Amino acid sequence: MSRRVVVTGMGVLAPNAHGLDAFEQALRDGVSGIRFIEAMAENKFACHVAGAPQGVDELKEQYLSAEDLMAMNQSMIFTAIAGLDCWRDAGLPEPGIASPVDWDTGAIIGTGIGGMDTIAEKLIPRVNAGKVRRLGSTLVEQVMSSSVSAKLGGLLGLGGQVTTNSSACTTGTEAVVDAWINIREGRAKRMMAGGTEAASHYIWSGFDAMRVLNRGSNDAPEKASRPMSASAGGFIPGSGAGFLMLEELNSAVARGARIYAEVAGGNVNSGGHRGGGSMTAPNPEGVVRCVQAALRTAGLGGHEVDAVNGHLTATFADPKEIANWQKALGVPADEFPLINSTKSMVGHGLGAAGGIECVATVLQLHREFIHGSLNCEDLHPEIEPVASSVIHETMPFHGEVIAKSSFGFGDVNGCVIFKKWSD
Amino acid sequence: MNETEVYEKVVKVITPFAKNAEALESVSAETSILDDLQVNSARLVDIVLEFEDEFDIEVEDEAADSIVTVGDAVKLIVQQTS
Numbered sequence: 365m366s367r368r369v370v371v372t373g374m375g376v377l378a379p380n381a382h383g384l385d386a387f388e389q390a391l392r393d394g395v396s397g398i399r400f401i402e403a404m405a406e407n408k409f410a411c412h413v414a415g416a417p418q419g420v421d422e423l424k425e426q427y428l429s430a431e432d433l434m435a436m437n438q439s440m441i442f443t444a445i446a447g448l449d450c451w452r453d454a455g456l457p458e459p460g461i462a463s464p465v466d467w468d469t470g471a472i473i474g475t476g477i478g479g480m481d482t483i484a485e486k487l488i489p490r491v492n493a494g495k496v497r498r499l500g501s502t503l504v505e506q507v508m509s510s511s512v513s514a515k516l517g518g519l520l521g522l523g524g525q526v527t528t529n530s531s532a533c534t535t536g537t538e539a540v541v542d543a544w545i546n547i548r549e550g551r552a553k554r555m556m557a558g559g560t561e562a563a564s565h566y567i568w569s570g571f572d573a574m575r576v577l578n579r580g581s582n583d584a585p586e587k588a589s590r591p592m593s594a595s596a597g598g599f600i601p602g603s604g605a606g607f608l609m610l611e612e613l614n615s616a617v618a619r620g621a622r623i624y625a626e627v628a629g630g631n632v633n634s635g636g637h638r639g640g641g642s643m644t645a646p647n648p649e650g651v652v653r654c655v656q657a658a659l660r661t662a663g664l665g666g667h668e669v670d671a672v673n674g675h676l677t678a679t680f681a682d683p684k685e686i687a688n689w690q691k692a693l694g695v696p697a698d699e700f701p702l703i704n705s706t707k708s709m710v711g712h713g714l715g716a717a718g719g720i721e722c723v724a725t726v727l728q729l730h731r732e733f734i735h736g737s738l739n740c741e742d743l744h745p746e747i748e749p750v751a752s753s754v755i756h757e758t759m760p761f762h763g764e765v766i767a768k769s770s771f772g773f774g775d776v777n778g779c780v781i782f783k784k785w786s787d
Numbered sequence: 788m789n790e791t792e793v794y795e796k797v798v799k800v801i802t803p804f805a806k807n808a809e810a811l812e813s814v815s816a817e818t819s820i821l822d823d824l825q826v827n828s829a830r831l832v833d834i835v836l837e838f839e840d841e842f843d844i845e846v847e848d849e850a851a852d853s854i855v856t857v858g859d860a861v862k863l864i865v866q867q868t869s
Contacts, residue, residue, distance in 0.1 A: 430803045434833070461806060500836055501829040 369547045370785060372554075372621040373454025373609030375446035376723045379415030379602055379710045382423065383449060388727050390709065391735040392758045396586035397710045398600050403565040404572075411577035413585040415602030415711030416563035417442065435502035436515060437482045438562035439475055439605075442716075443512040444519055446605035447473070450556055451520055454609040455621055459520045468553040468615075470524025472543050473513035473607070474535035475560050476715025476772075477567045482506040484566040512560050524552045532772030533675070534632065535559045536606065536718025540780050541630035543610045553615045558607035558719025567714070568601040574644075576679060577601060589712075590739040591676040591705035592686075592747050592754060599677040602711030606720030624730045628765070629662025629781040631655075634774065641775040645681065648688050654777035655692035655769065662765075662781040666693030669701045669781075670763025671734055673725045675771045676705035677712050683746035685771070690750070697749040702763070704755045708738040718770040722780060725768045729784050734761035788868060793842070794861045800837045801857065804830045816858030834860075842868055 374384055379397025381390040390397075397415045405412040424433060424441050427448055436444070448459075457463065487507065490498050505511055510528040517526035525546070531538045536559025543557035561567065571577050578598040581588035589600040616623055633654045635647025659666060672689055676682050690700060706724045707713075713720050728734050736757045743751055769779045798814055805811050805824040820826050826834070835851045838844065838860065844867040854860045 431806055431827075434803065434830075498836065501832040 366548045367550060368613040369544050369610050369627045370613050370616050371608050371624040371627065371726050372611040372616045373450045374607065374624065374723050374726060375448070375450030375453060376604070376606045376720060377417045377442050377446045378604045378606065378720050379417055382417060382419065382445070384453065384727065387723065388731060391706070391724055391727065392733060394736050394738055394758065395709060396589070396738060397602070398585045398588050400585055401565065404568065407565060409565065409569070409572045410575070410579035411572055411598070411600070412582040413588045413600055414563065414568060415600060415604070415713070417604045420445070435505055437479050437506045437511070438564065439479060439512050439560050440506065440515045442562065442603070442605040443473055443516050443560045446560070446607050447516045447556060448519065450607040450609050454611070455619070463521050465521050465523040467523035469522050469555065470546070470552045471513050471516055471522055471526050471556040472529055472539040473516055473556070473558065473560060474529040474531070474539040474715055474719070475509070475512050476530060476532050476535050477561060478509050479507040479511055480567045481562050481564040484564070516556070524555065530715065531776045531778070532774050533712065533714055533717055534770040534772035534776045534778040535715040536720070537722065537768060537770035537778035537780055538632045539719065540608060540610070540627070540722050541632050541778055544627045544630050544780070547610055547612050554609060554611045556607050556609050558605065558722065559713070559716045560605035560719065561603045561714045561716040563603035571601060578678065587739055589678055589708050591678040591708050591737060592682050592740040592744055593678065594742045594744045596678040596682065596744065599679055599707070600711035602707070602713035602717070604710070604713055604716050604720055606716060606723040608722055608726065623785045625726045625785050626783040627780060628664065628783040629658045629660070630779060631657035631661060632776070632778045633657065634776045637775050643775070644773055646771050646775055646777065648684065650775060651685070651688040651771060651777050652692040655689065655767065655779050658767070658779035658781050662783070664765060664781065667695050667699065669693055669765050669767050671702040671761065671766045673721055673766055673768045674703055674705055675769050677707055683744050686747050686750060698752070700750040700753045702734055702755055702761070703750070703753050704735055705737045706735070708740065718778060721770070722768055725766050725782055728761060729766055729782055732761055733758055790861060790865055793864050793868070794857070796841055797838070797857060797860050797864065800841055801826065801834060804834055814857060816856065816861065818857045819855055820857065838864060844868060
């Protein structure tokens with residue numbers, strides 16, 4: 365029989381808040397984390413706004429030693445802050461330089477892009493100037509794809525599998541699904557899982573060039589991220605980190621851990637760049653199959669989903685996503701579950717998106733609220749049939765099941781089914 | 788620059804790389820940079836780069852490899868700067 369998997373800890377560093385309580389409050393209050401970014405304007409981006417965690421320079425000194433910080437770029441620092449928070453929130457022993465290895469815990473910490481800031485600011489200028497020797501010893505550990513998980517594993521003394529996954533904007537959600545599978549199959553007692561992404565205009569530049577970022581709201585940053593809106597003009601890049609501590613139920617119960625929710629099911633798949641899918645767009649059949657497979661693993665029918673935390677980025681794909689959800693859940697428009705977009709407040713955190721949004725989803729289940737989506741007063745006409753399901757203002761929520769999805773470049777999909785926990 | 792001045796600057800350069808804060812308090816010329824101060828061995832590369840900047844010298848790889856103690860570093864730098 366498969367083991368049951370629960371969430372026993374969380375950590376979040378988001379553009380609109382750091383820490384679970386502050387993040388919950390920001391979600392409840394509809395606080396936008398989208399701000400003007402000078403580097404984007406200076407470097408002639410069309411979009412001048414983005415979501416970046418605030419106060420990180422002060423935070424990093426509280427969380428990390430000077431010796432650690434010498435070899436850490438932004439995504440590693442974001443990971444360490446949210447990862448240490450998650451570890452402590454799970455009630456695990458305080459890690460230190462001499463603390464023992466925890467052989468029962470692993471981590472899957474995803475990133476979509478990785479150490480682009482290090483590559484852009486250090487590696488390329490020095491190599492091009494013939495100063496390879498001046499790169500020093502810290503470059504490799506900051507540009508290897510697994511830098512984020514590797515550093516966290518060392519800080520916490522993890523002895524299980526420690527790895528980094530990468531699947532574009534599905535990354536964080538995929539990490540949670542993969543960790544769930546590992547624990548379910550008995551390969552680990554606990555795994556921290558989620559995603560992280562640096563706040564670097566170098567990361568965002570390619571998206572700006574693709575014209576997929578909203579260039580029409582530079583003078584009103586808080587209005588710029590407009591998922592589900594008729595006036596949505598592209599997504600707003602975000603960043604940060606969000607992690608869940610997934611734990612086998614018996615392990616959680618034995619140590620008296622607080623349980624936030626159960627990970628009831630999950631699935632990742634891809635659309636094969638066929639049937640309308642491509643490198644940059646999802647094959648609708650793939651999306652539908654992904655959601656339905658996730659529900660099957662949870663033993664739930666579409667009508668049992670009380671709410672959906674969508675991918676919903678504020679591109680032309682939002683109405684298509686809603687249509688795919690309708691098909692996947694097999695419910696009429698008037699019975700469509702409640703739906704919201706966390707990206708309306710924090711932007712699109714790319715590799716971090718799934719992690720930050722899974723934290724938002726579990727917080728909503730556990731603390732019994734559902735947050736409003738900003739900036740969709742003018743709902744897209746194709747979403748009108750499910751208008752009554754779109755949450756504009758935060759309200760109490762006593763549902764049992766929230767489905768969280770992420771979709772990414774490469775035509776990749778991920779879906780996690782979270783279920784309310786009751787003792 | 789006399790040997791004492793070099794010694795003080797060498798300790799200052801190494802300090803942020805040292806994981807063992809207690810060993811730093813009783814640092815001497817005989818202190819091993821890796822074993823006593825628990826500097827990550829990979830970081831010796833960075834320490835040598837900082838010596839080069841601090842003392843305006845160039846340290847050959849072979850010479851860098853010969854540095855084990857704080858005194859070794861001081862001796863090498865005094866030789867190169869005198």
